[in-house]
Amino acid sequence: MTHDSADSAHQRTVHTVGRSALLVTCPDLKDVLALHEALTHSPLPGQLELIPAATTVLVRFRSRLSTDAAHRTAAHLRSLRGVSGSASEANTVELAVQYHGEDLDDVAEHLGISTDAVIDRHSGRNWTAAFSGFSPGFAYLVPADGDDTAPLTVPRRSSPRTKVPAGSVALAGDFSAVYPSDSPGGWQLIGTTNSPVWDLSREVPALITPGTRVRFTATRESMELQESASAEPSDSPDEGTIRIEAPGLSTIAQDPGRRGHIDWGVSPSGWADAEAAESANRLVGNAPAATVLENTAGGLSLTALRDTVLAVTGARTEVTVSGDQPSRRPEDRPFALLEGQRLTLGPTTRGLRVYVAVRGGFQIDAVLGSSATDTLARLGPPPITRGTILRAGPEPRHAVLTSWPAVDLPPADDVTDIPFTPGPRDDWFTEDSLNRLNDFTWRVAQESNRVGVRLAPPESAEGATPLVRTNAALGKELPSEGVVAGSIQVPPNGHPVIFMADHPVTGGYPVIGVVEPEHLRLLAQAPPGTAVRLHHKTSNAYPVSPTNLTENTPCAKF
Structure with a gap:
């Protein structure tokens, strides 16, 4: 169904976001949903992902936009007619809720109604997932089109809670949501559901994605919810290549990250310094995307459980190998670590993050296609701890390199x-x-x-x-x-x-x-x-007024 957005489209504005994304500001949430639906079904050339929000849609592209492409695409986005109806009708979720939330009485008092009336208004309407954010699986729900039930508009708490339990059903502003995992939060809690809205064991972990219709039903049954477990590094000594003796301030597994899950509220994550991480992999003959260890500020110590080859790149640190004859090892060059020898990284002297690659890559179970540790979303393997056993993958087909150029680092005593x-x-x-x-x-x-x-x-x-x-x-x-x-x-x-x-x-x-x-x-x-x-160095200003492009004119190729 075509959204009647001829007027809405002409009220949109478009801004650049860096050099490979455009932010479309819409007149209302209805136009946001309609534009998101249109771009989902008919993607723009080079379109990578969409991030709908309360009044905007962020459109990311696979490569940088030329100035001409930005002009043309902006005009196309302004005039594009939205589409609504198909996604919300295709997916409906029902959630049983025990309405006993800590803030239920306060919500009722703020609205000037009884707690029963709050429950009736919340469970007596259809909700639509407008967008996801905050944490994986956290969907912002709004009343569905045509819903004429009295609104449930309440402010956030003046002081956020340090921990909101998973499964909590909440209100804030005009939105409702279900907390997918234990996390801090300032929304008003009105109930609990035991339906896991985020479960990594499902093919699609997020139960609710943009466009999903949601219906809440009141129940008196007790609600308990268990979160799914994250993948962890192998702890089998028989399969191990190295053992962690000390992780330093922080050591985590990293790879290029997980892509294509923005609709679930999952950002890409991945290594902080891709150039240093890929350099470490190339030195030991791995594919550039193999999993490495990312250490912050040095202090990492590990022991080889069998002969292997390592490389250390990134921040400057003293690399020492202890054994019968302790010695220093060069950075940005591959070196052997024989069974029983211990590698120790001293404190970083320039830069902050050190990358350690093992020949064959570290074999760590993937979560959503990546073994990267996302510290905000708490996805992927947990931080590496003392005693963790890690193993390397099969011998790669490429030989080790003799050296690789060191990466640039911030100057220690300059700006x-x-x-x-x-x-x-x-x-x-x-x-x-x-x-x-x-x-x-x-x-x-x-x-x-x-x-x-x-x-x-x-x-x-x-x-x-x-x-x-x-x-x-x-x-x-x-x-x-x-x-x-x-x-x-x-x-x-x-x-x-x-x-x-x-x-x-x-x-x-x-x-x-x-x-x-x-x-x-x-x-x-x-x-x-x-x-x-x-x-x-460059200006963000470029014309966003309508051009000769119409809704049926293809946008620029890039």
Whole structure:
């Protein structure tokens, strides 16, 4: 069914998000769902994935858009008629709920109705999944089209809970949702369901995806929900290649990550410094995508359970092999580790993340097609611990290399310049702010991690920031919208957070610009205290008004 969106389409605006994505702002959620449906059934050339949100649809492409392609595609997205009806009719889910939530009484008081009336309104309507985000399997539900039941609009809690149990049924704003796993959260809890909305044992782990219709039914039965287990490294000594003696601050398994699961609320994740990880694999003759160990700040120690070949790349560290005659081993070169010998990484002296590859690749069970550890979503194997046994895969067909060029690392005593492409929400900040940003030096904050690098002013300018919002944006809240790795999100304090490998699917603060992947790896290698300067070289402005393209005109090829 065609969505009557001729007027809606002309109200859309389109912004660039880095160089390989476009953000379409729609007049309402109905148009978001209709546009998402149209692009799902008739993808644009090169379209990689879609991230629908409350008022936007983020369209990511497999490669960078040329300026001409961006112009043409923006015009096409503005005029494209939406489609609705097919997805929601194809998938309906019923969830039994025990309405005994901790906030049920508060919700009733806020709405000025009884708790029974809250239950009747929640269970007496059809809901539609508008988009996913926050965590894997977390779907934002809105009243279905044509539903005339009185609304259930409530604010989030003033103080979020540190842990919301899996299966909790909740309300916030105009949305309802089911928490798929134990996690922090600020939504109002009204009940519990024992239907697992996220289960890795299913072919499609997410029970609810954008477009799914959901119906809640009240029950008096007790509700208990058990989460599915994550895959773990092998602990069988008979199959082992190495044993972890000490993991250091953090050691995790990583590969290129998991793609194509945005609709489930799952971001790609994967290694923080792809160049260093792939270099380690090439040195030992592996395919570039083989699983490696990603260690933060050194301190890793492991023992060979059989003869093998390793390579260490990334941050600078002292690599020592102990045995009958302890000796140092070179970085960025392959070396043998014989049975019984122990490899130890000293503290990093430049950079932050060290990559260790074993010939054959580390064999760790995949979750959604990847053995990467996603620290935010808690997907994949857990962090490596002392005593963990890991094994290598079959002998690869490529020979080891004699050497490979060392990767670039942030200078220890100088400023690291990070270029970015402005947008999509740079118009939330004054022009003077953007101009002064080029000359402002930040430092990497201690709280930085694989989710995001937090930037703070230097100690000499504590509390300062060049990023000042326009008068129109002061006190304004941005509805959650799709984000990509490299997005520079700016909270009200003006201190940027740059999303890294384990970033969430959606974010709720304005994104002033996007750092491209080739520069993002330098931030992944920047230890706390590193001096960083953000500078923009290109403009985000390009015409988004309708052109001669119509809804039936093919968009540019790229």
